[in-house]
Amino acid sequence: MAALASAAALLVAGSADAEAPTRVVSMNLCTDQLAMLLADEGQLLSVSHIAFDPLASPMVEEAAGYEKNHGQAEEIFAMRPDLVLAGVYSDPYTVGLLRRLGVDVVQFPLETDFDGIRANMLKMGEVLGQVDAAQRLVAQFDADLAALGPNGEERPSALLHYANNYTSGDKSLAHQILLAAGFANATTEAGITVAGSVPLERLVLLMPDLVISGQPYPGASRAEEVLDHPALRVLQQKQSGATLTDAEWVCGTPFVLRAVARLVDIRERM
Amino acid sequence: MLLRIWLLTTLVILFALSVLTGPAGLTLVDTVRALFLGQGEAATLVMREIRLPRAILGVMVGASLGLSGAAMQGYLRNPLAEPGLIGVSGSAALGAVIVLQTGLAAAWWLALPMAALGGALAAVMLILLLAGPRGSSLTLILAGIAISALAGAMTTLVLNLSPNPFAASEVVFWMMGSLSDRSFDHVWIALPFMIIGWVLLLSLGRPLDVLTLGEDAAATMGVETRRVRMVMVLGIAACVGAATAVAGAIGFVGLVVPHVLRPFVGARPSALLWASALGGAAMVLAADLAVRLILPDRDLKLGVLMAIIGAPFFLHLIYKTRGELR
Structure with a gap:
């Protein structure tokens, strides 16, 4: 039964390569966003409840299409994920517990500069099996940044x-x-x-x-x-x-x- | 008279020191120029919008708390009576926190001081009801403990339920008090209520003097105990409510100051009222200076310092009056 469900999910995942995870849960606001930008349809199951907060999340509308989780090990495990996305500062007990239960957890570092953003986008592409999409996203990011024009001499x-x-x-x-x-x-x-x-x-x-x-x-x-x-x-x-x-x-x-x-x-x- | 001059001089010196002290590292010349002549744009902002209101609030809050303590002790003829210790400040803080978190305070500027006043009023009336007109130490302190505990718990609850992520950590401010980063906004919010409170409490000088002869004697001299009581309750509520609304609950000021000054005024409540107002202002200014000098970057709370100074006084007073407590 479970095998059938994951086979069906694989079909939906479509272009993702065979190794790609099919039941992804994100428990961190920032991995939520990268995952929503890069995941194939049906690949991402759930994002953190903070992704639904307009004060903190620029993707509230997109988040509405996913299940909401509160970063609790129990509720995340109940979703039977094959990959959990977390930040390096996500609750270490939750992350540890999920790993002990045999769930694959990937933690993303905090981005402190634009290179960090590029690296995290590529990393997300890698773990989701969406390398091409990630590279396109980075290329778009660089193009958009360049389009903002050069900075003036005077820096207020x-x-x-x-x-x-x-x-x-x-x-x-x-x-x-x-x-x-x-x-x-x-x-x-x-x-x-x-x-x-x-x-x-x-x-x-x-x-x-x-x-x-x-x-x-x-x-x-x-x-x-x-x-x-x-x-x-x-x-x-x-x-x-x-x-x-x-x-x-x-x-x-x-x-x-x-x-x-x-x-x-x-x-x-x- | 000599005492008043002495207190006023101390107050002026402390006020000047308060305005001159701060992390901005301005020179003496800069501060004076900025404060009086408005020279140097940034320095003027620092002096007139940050340091001056802080020092003024220190005076206002200290005078209000010292005066409230002296009035309450005079009326109850009990040196242990102090608004902070018996939960009046705590209840004022609860009132303030409720209107702040429900958004009423943002909608109407009078809501904050009025709610704090309401909280203080409820607490004073409850205390007087429980402790009786004589205000025996035991009932006074026991009732105070219960009211303090309840008000503190409710304040914590309201702040914990707030949708604001910073609110919960501000229990410390409401229970311990601080003057950091206050502005003239806070001066204007508190001032009208404090003036009313000062007028009410200072008007009690003669009745309190007469009351030291006993209630019967006072009655024959035309002092209406009931009226005195009502004026005192309203005055304390206005003073403590306004002070707590802008600076949090600062305890022990109303205990320590009258206690220190009593020997100098010959135990006359009327003289003690004035002296305690000046002394309270000096005490809070000094404490606020100390918190800035001891740990400049950590926003040490005023109430912490006041408790370190005040608690030994309180214990000493309990020791002295323990015969009466049985």
Whole structure:
């Protein structure tokens, strides 16, 4: 019976090579997106519940076509997957448990630059047996990036400012998005290269040309109140404005190019 | 009079130090120029929008808490009475958290201080109901423990249920209090309620003085205990509610300050009210300076520092009054 089901799934998978997994479950927001972009129809069974959250996921509509999982070993095992996609920071107990149960789990590293994005797209293509599609996706990514045009001589400074006065440092995707869009990162320029909390006073003294704030979550928190602090409001009004990071900033996928494009647009109007 | 001058001088010095202290590393000349002349755009923003409101809030919150403690102790004639310890601040925090998480506070600016005031009001009335007009230490503290515990648990519940991923970790702020990254928005939210509270509580000077002679004597001198009680309840609710809404629950200020100043004013409640307001402001400013100097990058909570200073006082007071506790 089970053999029959997997044979049927193989038929649906079509172009995938014979070795390709047929029952794939993704439990990480970023692997969700890469898998949805690359998997053959019917190959991917389920994506994480975060893929359904419009604040974090740029692929909410696509996600609706898949089952939702909450990253629990039990529910994932019940889906009888032949491949589970996870991030390196996914719950190690869940990953360990699934592996002990004999499920193949592939973990993807965090992307901290555009090369990391390319590498993860190719890796996803490999594990899904969709190497050609992955190569096409990378080629498209490079073409789209090139089409955004060259950066100007002058790099205006942009401040990445998240809840609790957190900034991203230079080992982050957000930093690379800024650079790709022709901005300089205000904090790293000032020598604050490690991600972490920086006192608001010091951030204000940087006088950035653009303030890029983390997107507030529903409900309220003191951590997010600083995003709307009057000192920053003054900066935002006086300078060229403000913008939010959103779902397109979270994961290393081709969607980061939309974020880059929006920033390029802002820079050109400055 | 001498005490007042002394307290005022301390307060002014602490205020100046508070405005001059911060992680931005501005020089003394820069800070003064920025603050008074608005020279240097970034420095002016730092001074006028970040440091000045913080110092002003420190004064407002400290004065409110010191005054509330002195008034409550004067009325109950019990040195252990303090809004933070008996759950009034905790209940105010619960009120604040509820309106913040339901979105009411964002829809209407008055909702936040009013809800905190409501929480504080409910707690004071409940305490007075349980402890009785005399406010015996045992019932006062036992009722306070129960109300504190309940308010703390409910605050934690509300924050845990919030859809906001940061909210749950902010239990610490609501229970321990902090002035970091506050702004003039918070000053304007709290100020009207605090002014009402100050006026109400300071008006209690003479009645509280007379009450030290006993309730019967006070009645013959035209002091209506009921009215005094009502004014005190409203005043404390307004002061503690507004302070907690913007700075979280900061305990022990209303305990330590009147206790330290009492010997200097000859145990006259009316003099103690003024002195405790000034002393409370100085104490919170000093504590807020200390948290910035001890661990500048970690947002050490004010309540932690106040508890380290205040708890020994509290234990000492319990030891002194233990005969009465039986």
